[in-house]
Amino acid sequence: EVQLLDSGGGLVQPGGSLRLSCAASGFIFSDYAMTWVRQAPGRGLEWVSTITGSGDRTFYADSVKGRFTISRDSFKGTLYLQMNSLRAEDTAVYYCAKDYPIAAVKFRGDALFDFWGQGTLVTVSS
């Protein structure tokens, strides 16, 4: 059974830092890109960042570029999001999601964004 367990959220002051984690199980972690998506209170879904299965390429939304860093540890099966210089507008529930497969396993025809974590709340406030 695929599981994604988000953690690491909390209350932080503007300008502060936080690191989110997403522990994955039930699938071959390094076979899939992974993505962070966030949702501000009462708002829609916003893509934040994606990292390839091998970890060699990363992608960021303009709103977080230069402040957030996505990474992964394939041995631990864990995805991370290091968030620095946090702003009030970063307040949101952050979800990790399983994204696209590496080329070698694309033949499986897996859906993109088929599994999501339960979310972890980040509140940026003084």
Add this chain to the structure above:
Amino acid sequence: DIVMTQTPLSSPVTLGQPASISCKSSQSLVHSDGNTYLNWLQQRPGQPPRLLIYQISNRFSGVPDRFSGSGAGTDFTLTISRVEAEDVGVYYCLQATEFPRTFGQGTKVEIK
């Protein structure tokens, strides 16, 4: 960036009646590999998003067959053939053809 526009933003429906949500993209979602990475997600109150439909029309595992997706290119539709009480929530289209990934604004389905 690809802009995803959903209509309507709110859909009050009667139990047992159909509901339909439109999603239009600002450019074609056909990937260079020939697939179209257009997904539909459901988010019930207080819950994370859940995948319903992927690549326009494929129902994900465990999704009831009253949910169906259709469309091509830039115009896509999610249809619920007979709305049930458990279908209340917000529905999003998502394009995963290119970066940045982009979502529609969301359509709130509620019971009249």
